[in-house]
Amino acid sequence: MDKKTLTRLTKQHSVLGAISACILTIIFVCGSLLFFRGQLLNWQFAWHQDQHVERDMSWQSAVTDMVAKIPSFAEQRITLTTDPQHHHLFQIYIGHDDRLLYNNQTQQLFGQDSAQQQAAADFLYFWHINFMTHIGTDIIALACIFLIMVTISGIWIRWRDLVKKFHQYRANGKSRDVFKDSHVLLGLGVLLFMLMYGWSSALFNVGYEINAPIYHKYADKSGENYWDELGFPRKPDNYDMDAKLSAERINQVISDYQQAYPDMRIARFDIYSGPWIRLRVSGESDRSFEFVTAFYDVHGNLLYEPYRSPVNDVYNIMIQLHEGHLLGKSSHLLYFILSLMAIAAMLIGNLYWLAIREPKRAGQGLFRLQRACLEAGTCGALLAIALLLVCTRLFSQGEPLTVLANQLIVIVSLLGCGLLTCYFKQAKESAHMVLQIAGVLFLILPCIDVIRLLLGHEIYSFVHKDLLTANIAFIALSGLSFGLATIVVRVTDKVKKRTIDLEPANDRLA
Numbered sequence: 001m002d003k004k005t006l007t008r009l010t011k012q013h014s015v016l017g018a019i020s021a022c023i024l025t026i027i028f029v030c031g032s033l034l035f036f037r038g039q040l041l042n043w044q045f046a047w048h049q050d051q052h053v054e055r056d057m058s059w060q061s062a063v064t065d066m067v068a069k070i071p072s073f074a075e076q077r078i079t080l081t082t083d084p085q086h087h088h089l090f091q092i093y094i095g096h097d098d099r100l101l102y103n104n105q106t107q108q109l110f111g112q113d114s115a116q117q118q119a120a121a122d123f124l125y126f127w128h129i130n131f132m133t134h135i136g137t138d139i140i141a142l143a144c145i146f147l148i149m150v151t152i153s154g155i156w157i158r159w160r161d162l163v164k165k166f167h168q169y170r171a172n173g174k175s176r177d178v179f180k181d182s183h184v185l186l187g188l189g190v191l192l193f194m195l196m197y198g199w200s201s202a203l204f205n206v207g208y209e210i211n212a213p214i215y216h217k218y219a220d221k222s223g224e225n226y227w228d229e230l231g232f233p234r235k236p237d238n239y240d241m242d243a244k245l246s247a248e249r250i251n252q253v254i255s256d257y258q259q260a261y262p263d264m265r266i267a268r269f270d271i272y273s274g275p276w277i278r279l280r281v282s283g284e285s286d287r288s289f290e291f292v293t294a295f296y297d298v299h300g301n302l303l304y305e306p307y308r309s310p311v312n313d314v315y316n317i318m319i320q321l322h323e324g325h326l327l328g329k330s331s332h333l334l335y336f337i338l339s340l341m342a343i344a345a346m347l348i349g350n351l352y353w354l355a356i357r358e359p360k361r362a363g364q365g366l367f368r369l370q371r372a373c374l375e376a377g378t379c380g381a382l383l384a385i386a387l388l389l390v391c392t393r394l395f396s397q398g399e400p401l402t403v404l405a406n407q408l409i410v411i412v413s414l415l416g417c418g419l420l421t422c423y424f425k426q427a428k429e430s431a432h433m434v435l436q437i438a439g440v441l442f443l444i445l446p447c448i449d450v451i452r453l454l455l456g457h458e459i460y461s462f463v464h465k466d467l468l469t470a471n472i473a474f475i476a477l478s479g480l481s482f483g484l485a486t487i488v489v490r491v492t493d494k495v496k497k498r499t500i501d502l503e504p505a506n507d508r509l510a
Contacts, residue, residue, distance in 0.1 A: 006157065013153040014353055018370075020146035021346035022377030023131075023139060026414075028346070029381045029477075030128040032339035033121075035324050035332040036473055040121035042463040043470035044392060044400070045103055047452065052106045054460055060251050062104045067247040069102065069109050101400065105460060110400050117400040120392040124385070127410070144202040151194050154187055182487065183352060186345035193338040200322040239276060243298045250279070252300040257281045261292055278303065284325065336473065340480050347378040347484055352491050354427045362425070371427055372418035379434040380417030382481050384410045386441035389474070393448050431488045439481035446471035 033040060048054065055061070100111040101119055110117040130136035187194075257266070264283030272278050279296045295304040324335040354371055361367035388409045392401060401409075417434050424430035449471060453459075459467060 009153045009157050013150055013157060016146040016153075017150040017346070017349055018353055018374060020143045020150060021350050022373055023143040024147060025343060025346050025378045026381035026384065026410075027128055027131075027140065027143075028339050028343050029385050030124040032336050032343070032477075033124055033385070033473060034128055035336050035339075036466075036469055037121045037125065039466040039469045039473075040124075041119055042460075042466035044120055044396065045105065046459045046463045046467050048458045048460065055105055055107075059254050060247075062102075063250050063254070064247045065104065065107055066102055067250075069107075070100075108399070116403045118403045118406060119400045120389060120396075120406070123388070123403065123406040141202050144198040147194060147198040148202070151187070151191065151198065154184070155191070183345055183348040186341050186348065190338050190342045190345060193335075194342055196321055197342075200318050203318070204322075239297065240299075241276060243277070245271065245277060245279075245298055249298065249300045253279055253281065253296045256296075256300065256302070257283070257294060260294070264292055284320075336476070340476065343382075344480065344484060348487060348491065350374045350378050351427060351431060351488055355491055358427055368421065372421045375421055375427065375431055375434065376414045376418035379431045379438070379484075380414040382438040382477070382484075383417055383434050383441070384413035386438045386477070386481075387413050390441050390444055393445060428488050428491075432485050435481045435485035435488065439478045439485065442474045442478035442481060445474040 100109060101117070101122065102109050110119070129140075131139050254266070254269075257264075261283055266281060266283050268280075268282040270280040270282075272280065277298045279298075280293060281296065282293045284292075294302060297303050324331045351374075354374060357367065358371075388406060391405075391409055395401065417430075420430045420434065421427070424433070449467060
């Protein structure tokens with residue numbers, strides 16, 4: 001590769017990497033925790049409340065309670081979550097935007113008031129998929145396209161000397177630039193993971209933006225036949241249009257579905273109220289690429305089952321790859337580790353970019369703005385999520401915080417991290433402090449649960465494993481934050497030393 005091409009690729013890799021990392025770091029932090037979304041929900045509501053007694057959970061009791069809470073349930077969408085053995089049901093999401101949350105243990109319905117309470121795991125989910133903005137899908141799609149370009153350019157830049165860099169020391173006896181190479185090593189380790197996530201995320205977001213206007217235009221033109229032509233079951237000739245849904249019929253549909261697909265975990269349970277009432281039950285398995293959707297009528301009769309096709313198989317495989325169901329439950333842990341490696345690679349890359357430019361540009365206004373954005377988007381992401389979870393644990397009192405409170409916690413954390421760059425003269429000082437605080441906050445979370453156990457508080461009997469899983473994830477994020485805080489200082493010192501060593505050589509050349 002000639003020097004001119006290498007220089008251009010390096011600039012493209014650095015600039016696009018900095019931009020995409022600012023956006024995608026918090027997406028990856030949220031996504032790493034969302035592999036344990038059910039465990040996070042159980043973690044938030046795990047502790048006994050004084051006024052509530054632990055209940056025997058079942059589909060029947062949950063649906064009956066929900067019908068009593070929301071009589072107009074036939075106009076809503078319900079998302080039921082359980083394990084493959086169908087023993088645990090802890091929450092139901094109600095509504096097309098999942099903003100109502102029903103707790104089957106306490107029989108509480110959250111999110112009914114104007115403030116809209118929202119569980120922390122669900123807030124992370126909405127931040128992850130649309131950046132909590134109307135144009136968030138477009139922003140994420142563009143960042144994912146940049147991520148793909150950055151990954152490919154990184155491979156092209158370093159492919160020749162990968163073996164030399166990672167398996168031997170330089171011939172002249174000087175130590176390798178270990179902390180710079182750590183960015184390359186981490187990037188290589190998550191190469192396929194980054195490409196897969198960049199491709200699938202871009203396809204999800206871009207596909208929606210491209211197809212949604214076409215679907216809406218087609219729906220206006222087709223009228224009532226629109227849903228039929230998209231694959232929805234056709235209304236039976238003898239269908240009773242006056243029939244009403246009931247809790248008994250819903251429970252019968254769920255029971256029939258579980259008997260037909262015993263290995264499936266129900267992921268979504270949709271009720272369509274017009275032009276005729278029908279129910280769609282979707283399930284996913286942790287042991288295969290299969291994603292089943294079955295339609296039932298208001299009487300509980302099976303109307304339609306999907307047929308396999310190459311297009312559906314490709315789409316279902318992409319969903320399973322993106323959401324971490326490739327190897328069953330164990331893939332959640334694998335994806336979590338790969339997510340942490342991706343976070344570290346992006347953060348180290350951005351801080352290294354700052355370190356090599358800081359000696360000559362520290363006083364420039366543009367560089368200060370760049371530094372504030374890069375540190376807020378990378379280090380601030382870890383701080384924001386850690387603070388959100390700590391506030392959830394300390395101040396929720398058994399109920400979700402409001403959406404506004406969740407948004408303020410994240411936004412204030414990101415802005416506060418950016419403002420810290422105005423107080424500290426060097427990037428290593430501000431980044432080191434932010435990462436240390438994030439590590440402490442993540443470590444506080446399991447300490448709170450340990451203190452509650454020592455004080456004699458009891459947790460619901462079925463969430464012990466979920467509570468342990470969530471806290472292990474918090475400890476891992478704490479270790480990541482502390483480790484990155486150490487690397488920040490080492491990277492900056494290494495760059496400074498290398499600059500000093502190069503200055504005499506440059507003087508001789510001059």
